Amino acid sequence: MDTKEFKKLLKSLKMPSSTEVIQRENNILEARWRKVGGFAGERSIKRVAEEAVGAGFRVIGPADSTSADGSRVTHGSWFSNDDLLSVTKTYGVTSKQNEFSIVIRTVLTSNS
Helix, strand or coil, X not given: CEHHHHHHHHHHCCXXXXXXXXXXXXXXXXXXXXXXXXXXXXXXXXXXXXXXXXXCCEEEEECCEECCCCCCEEEEEEEECXXXXXXXEXXXXXXXXXXXXXXXXEECCECC
C-alpha cells in the first residue's frame, strides 16, 4: 500500500482528525490516535471498529489486560485484513485516568 492509499483507508475508517501518521523502520506506515481522560473516546473507538468490519477487516483476537494492582483495565480488539488495526479502551480509577487509542499499521510499498 502506498501513502496515498493509506490515507484513503484512514478516511474510509473514519479515523479521528487528530490522527498522526508516522513512517517507521522497515517500510512500516503507522497511524496513531490517542485520547486521555473522560469517556468521549469510546465513540471514536466504536465508530472505527464498525467501519473496519464493514471494510473487510476481521477480528483476530482480544487486546485485554489488567494492571497488577487492578487500578487499570484495558479492553480492546485486534483486527486484520492485509493491515493490522488495534483499538483499545483503558479505564483507571477515575475518568481522568481513562485512555483510548487506535493504531493501524501497513507495509509501505511506495511513497506516492
